[in-house]
Amino acid sequence: MRxxxxxxxxxxxxxxxxxxxxxxxxGAFSTADSxxxxxxxxxxxxxxxxxxxxxxxxxxxxxxLSSVVVALLTGVLTLLLAAPAGYxxxxxxxxxxxxxxxxxxxxRAFPVVVLSIPLxxxxxxxxxxxxxxxxxFMHTALALPxxxxxxxxxxxxxxxxxxxxxxxxxCSRVGAFRRAVVPNAAPGLAAAGTFAxxxxxNEVFAASxxxxxxxxxxxxxxxxxxxxxxxxxxxxxxxxxxxAFLFILLIRKRLIGVGGPTLR
Amino acid sequence: xxxxxxxxxxxxxxxxxxxxxDDVSLTVADGEFVVLLGPSGCGKTTLLRTIAGLERxxxxxxxxxxxxxxGLPPRNRDLAMVFQGYAVFPHLTVAxxxxxxxxxxxxxxxxxxxxxxYAAGLVQLDDYLDRYPSALSGGQRQRVAVARAVAVRPSVLxxxxxxxxxxxxxxxxxxxELKALAKELxxxxxxxxxxxxxxxxxxxxVAVMQAGExxxxxxxxxxxxxPVNRFVGGFLGxxxxxxxxxxxxxxxxxxxGHPFAAPNGAADGDELLAGIRAENIEASTTERPDALPGRIxxxxxxxxxxxxxxxxxxxxxxxxxxxxxxxxxFPAADGTxxxxxxxxxxxRWFDPATERALGR
Numbered sequence: 233m234r235x236x237x238x239x240x241x242x243x244x245x246x247x248x249x250x251x252x253x254x255x256x257x258x259g260a261f262s263t264a265d266s267x268x269x270x271x272x273x274x275x276x277x278x279x280x281x282x283x284x285x286x287x288x289x290x291x292x293x294x295x296x297l298s299s300v301v302v303a304l305l306t307g308v309l310t311l312l313l314a315a316p317a318g319y320x321x322x323x324x325x326x327x328x329x330x331x332x333x334x335x336x337x338x339x340r341a342f343p344v345v346v347l348s349i350p351l352x353x354x355x356x357x358x359x360x361x362x363x364x365x366x367x368x369f370m371h372t373a374l375a376l377p378x379x380x381x382x383x384x385x386x387x388x389x390x391x392x393x394x395x396x397x398x399x400x401x402x403c404s405r406v407g408a409f410r411r412a413v414v415p416n417a418a419p420g421l422a423a424a425g426t427f428a429x430x431x432x433x434n435e436v437f438a439a440s441x442x443x444x445x446x447x448x449x450x451x452x453x454x455x456x457x458x459x460x461x462x463x464x465x466x467x468x469x470x471x472x473x474x475x476a477f478l479f480i481l482l483i484r485k486r487l488i489g490v491g492g493p494t495l496r
Numbered sequence: 497x498x499x500x501x502x503x504x505x506x507x508x509x510x511x512x513x514x515x516x517x518d519d520v521s522l523t524v525a526d527g528e529f530v531v532l533l534g535p536s537g538c539g540k541t542t543l544l545r546t547i548a549g550l551e552r553x554x555x556x557x558x559x560x561x562x563x564x565x566x567g568l569p570p571r572n573r574d575l576a577m578v579f580q581g582y583a584v585f586p587h588l589t590v591a592x593x594x595x596x597x598x599x600x601x602x603x604x605x606x607x608x609x610x611x612x613x614y615a616a617g618l619v620q621l622d623d624y625l626d627r628y629p630s631a632l633s634g635g636q637r638q639r640v641a642v643a644r645a646v647a648v649r650p651s652v653l654x655x656x657x658x659x660x661x662x663x664x665x666x667x668x669x670x671x672x673e674l675k676a677l678a679k680e681l682x683x684x685x686x687x688x689x690x691x692x693x694x695x696x697x698x699x700x701x702v703a704v705m706q707a708g709e710x711x712x713x714x715x716x717x718x719x720x721x722x723p724v725n726r727f728v729g730g731f732l733g734x735x736x737x738x739x740x741x742x743x744x745x746x747x748x749x750x751x752x753g754h755p756f757a758a759p760n761g762a763a764d765g766d767e768l769l770a771g772i773r774a775e776n777i778e779a780s781t782t783e784r785p786d787a788l789p790g791r792i793x794x795x796x797x798x799x800x801x802x803x804x805x806x807x808x809x810x811x812x813x814x815x816x817x818x819x820x821x822x823x824x825x826f827p828a829a830d831g832t833x834x835x836x837x838x839x840x841x842x843x844r845w846f847d848p849a850t851e852r853a854l855g856r
Contacts, residue, residue, distance in 0.1 A: 391583065394584070394586070396579070397579060397585070398585075400571070400575070402600025404571065412585060416585075416587055
């Protein structure tokens with residue numbers, strides 16, 4: 233009986249997520265005619281018409297490019313900052329380590345609005361308002377707390393003794409990190425970086441405050457949403473969904489282990 | 497090749513009352529195999545890591561040969577180490593693991609290959625060179641770790657419980673291999689273990705550590721036969737040395753109320769502990785005038801011997817358990833009366849207050 237209930241709950245939950253996604257897929261891969269017909273078909277007619285319409289719409293290629301650049305910048309910046317922080321959390325016992333861990337997460341207690349509006353003012357002064365850099369900095373700030381803890385988990389999973397062995401056999405501390413730790417942490421670091429990339433790619437609120445002429449894809453789709461024809465909306469939705477869906481499928485094993493060994 | 501001289505090494509970890517290593521001085525001769533033996537937490541691993549440079553001592557100096565390496569990082573000390581948890585690099589093949597130290601020294605490709613082949617041959621890894629550690633058993637991984645250490649031809653080789661992660665059978669065979677390897681390399685070796693059998697069987701010299709200090713250092717037979725204190729007598733040997741309270745009365749010394757040969761040293765007080773190894777007690781089922789009477793409580797056959805637990809007949813002085821090793825044909829059965837005696841020269845006397853051996 234318990235089994236039936238838990239399986240039932242699982243199916244319900246999965247359906248809750250998957251059914252809307254399926255309708256997006258159906259809408260995105262159907263001709264305009266079938267999109268407007270009622271009821272919507274349960275199976276797409278595998279036409280690329282909607283998708284073609286979306287990617288050739290004015291502003292979309294620009295926004296897509298911005299999104300990709302911002303997302304990649306965010307991934308790189310986040311990893312560069314999170315790696316040392318995560319390493320310190322994983323390896324060193326220092327006073328206030330657990331307080332630091334909490335503080336890292338507490339930064340996410342501020343609503344994005346509270347951060348975005350003053351930042352918009354600063355970015356205007358610094359001349360990076362409405363640029364990919366400005367948005368990437370903001371997204372890095374948003375991704376960092378989680379990624380720091382993920383990376384700490386990754387480093388904690390690399391045995392200390394191989395680092396010491398590297399030092400014994402000729403490496404400096406930095407050399408041991410590069411030659412013994414990084415190669416073994418690489419898959420985990422890649423997963424953490426991907427997480428930051430996705431977070432940036434799908435973030436809409438901060439990006440909409442920090443951009444005007446150079447919106448990222450979610451911002452562009454959102455601003456035009458009410459006027460846009462249905463096929464445009466379906467295709468746009470798919471474009472925003474697909475990367476997250478694919479990457480999470482690829483790295484889900486790593487995501488489950490997030491922060492595991494550090495959260496003693 | 498070089499000797500090791502440790503002087504006054506002290507290491508204290510934060511938030512601990514007692515130092516992990518307390519003013520330890522130790523000299524290891526060139527080519528000598530010294531085992532640091534002690535229970536967990538006695539400071540043996542900390543001492544080894546101080547020699548390696550992975551741990552910085554709060555006080556004291558480390559000399560390797562005529563070089564003072566106290567302040568040098570591990571890579572500049574010309575030593576190699578085998579870790580308890582193997583510590584092989586998972587992302588490198590066996591050959592790359594073994595050649596790691598040589599590559600870091602920027603040796604030529606041919607020299608690296610030659611070194612890898614030599615070291616792999618010593619530990620019979622020739623057929624596994626292209627494998628990754630994940631495809632190896634625990635024993636093979638430890639071979640990789642040993643080969644990686646041997647390949648750099650270090651002047652000092654450090655080993656931190658290299659056998660403790662292996663299963664019992666493998667441990668035994670690998671132990672013999674390590675001893676043969678040590679003989680062949682003829683390099684200076686410091687080996688840390690908590691296993692007294694390992695220590696006795698491998699070392700030219702055994703340094704027994706207790707609470708951050710080296711309490712005794714000597715050949716395996718010295719520390720086994722002439723423990724300097726009660727701790728060493730109890731820690732070495734299976735079963736541990738019997739410690740029988742002895743008393744001086746009007747008629748001389750007694751154990752459990754029965755006359756017993758007087759100690760060979762001068763005793764200050766009227767109470768001592770007679771330390772006797774189980775194999776040095778002679779048991780007999782017939783009464784003998786100079787033997788202590790007792791009753792068998794438990795018999796544990798060990799295959800080659802019987803481990804017998806007997807209770808001394810207290811004679812008003814309280815019960816006292818004694819462990820005895822007897823030949824397997826000894827007619828031991830629960831409740832059997834036995835008479836036990838030990839040759840006086842086989843008895844080691846301890847002062848119960850200081851726990852130190854008499855005459856020390």
